[in-house]
Amino acid sequence: VDLSSRTGGQLKIAVPMLSRIANFDDLDPLRNEPEVTVEMVAPGKPLPGDADLVLIPGSKSTIADLGFFRSQGWDIDLFAHHRRGGRILGLCGGYQMLGKRISDLQGIEGPPQSVEGLGLIDVETEMHPQKTVAMRDARYLPTGDLISGYEIHLGTTKGPDSVRAWVEVDGREEGAASQDGLVRGCYLHGLFVGDGFRSSFLKEFAVSSEINYSQDVDLVLDELAAQMEVELDLDLILALSKTIRPRFI
Template sequence: MKAIMIQGAGSNVGKSLIVAGLARAALRRGLKVAPFKPQNMSNNAAVTADGGEIGRAQALQARAAGLEPVTAMNPVLLKPESETGAQVVVRGRRRATLKARDYGAMKGELLPEVLAAFREIGAGRDLVIVEGAGSPAEVNLRAGDIANMGFAEAAGVPVVLVGDIERGGVIAQLVGTHAVLPEGDRALIKGFAINKFRGDPGLFAEGMRIIAARTGWAPLGILPHLPEAARLPAEDVMDLARPLARGGALKIAVPRLPRIANFDDLDPLAAEPGVELTLVPPGEPLPGDAALVLIPGSKSTLADLAALRAEGWDIDLAAHVRRGGHVLGLCGGYQMLGKVIADPEGIEGPPGSQPGLGLLDVATRMQPEKRLTSVAGRDLASGAPLTGYEIHIGVTEGPDAARPWLEVEGAPEGAASPDGRIRGSYLHGLFSSDAFRAAYLAGLGAPSLPGYEDGVDSALDALAAHLETHLDLDTLFSLAAPPR
């Protein structure tokens, strides 16, 4: 087994999609390839085949490699719950909720588990493509690091560094990283590439020569901006800034909650030409002409409910309902729609109860056990089949739950108001199912195009072809080496 690590000269430079594209390109070359990310920070999670959770990006990379996602592909997942703290998920299961300073002290203890997961993923593979996190230039975080150079050094994995020219100053990004790294870390970096170029790449030829001369790293190419990449699930909450509107006749409004989670639920809707999906930022009202308001999942339901009220979106939502509009709450959004959210054990803050939005006659009780499972089911009204996953704490019950609108693994799921215009469900990923999405949008008077999942695979193929065209993949793959 050989390995190569893709690190970035900053956050959100496109590492995740590059790793996915490299995995698909390696698969198309006949290699047995697998993705690996030692540490990820994201509230966009996926349920794995072995019953845990990992970053959604690693699940996409596994798909690109032709594999089912497993927890060893992302052994440490940090799920932010506040400005200063996060839930620490190790090998797919919650281990603790820690402040950033406390986690910094814990990182070194996790390195053996990370290396064990790396060995597990590499068994029987030709190539493992490792993704870093953030930037190795954050040398103040180098002690105990398991995400970038700390992992690369411990595992003996060579590194390719990616810069984002869209942000400007890409020469400084790469040369500056070389300047601040200690000599041992510099030596681990074997090559570099430029991402998100717009225009004629030949205009940056001199820039490539300057970076190579200053660093001694091999220039591997310049990646132009790829519009097809927008068809792939969003990896980071920062990606939600990308345009989602498609100019369709059916307007769906989604309040952008501070701790929004599993927001890839929105991707299949955004891909529909008959839908205009509007992500409403803080400071703006929910649009009055929306046919549907979708309240997405949340990592911290009570905190996001308070933020929703602080924005006045609860008032906008009540007006939307009076006008005859539809409302759908998914997971944390479902919990918010009820009459009360009880947290007697203080899982999300001080113990107690908070009133919900009162649009569904249900109540939620938080509990420590997290439900993590992939499921199959159907829409009760149309019979349309669907698949999805559950990843939540809490149990929701009440009179409106006696009006389920889904069936999951033979059991009723979800709740609906008497007129059916307000609905909630714990199920994520249900809109990826073509038949269900078509039935749901038809109920709102909008058409639907089939083939969403096929579109994801075709986008991965396009991404792999893009990398083959614009990067020197022969050299890049040759830089991979057997780890220690």
């Protein structure tokens, strides 16, 4: 199956279920798109050969999950996917795995070690004790679409492929892409919540976005609140909350 010239039709995204997967709510906006199929690939199952995009999500322990990724044979599947012209996206820990090396010489995630990455992006990651946790205002460089996301990770990632950064975060370039343009990664979570970026991203696969995700979420919350008002005696709950005193042991 040659994916390099595939146009139109439904977009199939394969997501390997890492043993320490994190922030998988990044996928929720994509799941809601009618023209997108998100397949969570369970351990013991191969990455599907007909996937248009393999998305490697975040991890609570990148080096350990990289070992798990290899133990499932997913590295072999990923290289085959890449040779067929398939696209690959790594978010946070997934981004780190796609690089050439991950070094944790201070033993922050486990025993001090330095391991080879998947090598599909020419960058290297060094782990540091200080964890980055921050809300971010970002911009998708190819189109200028604004993104409101967040970072939560250990380590820094840089290398020759950083010259092909594809996101600007708080005024600095972020992320990296392979020379052939098929493999990209960045640290930013919440990318796909923004309708503008998600629409631009899907257009790269000849798929149109058909939802307003933020509006849909607000609608669901409004419906939930309205149903709670019908089903619950909110005045009684409020009155009870004023009479209950906390007990301290």
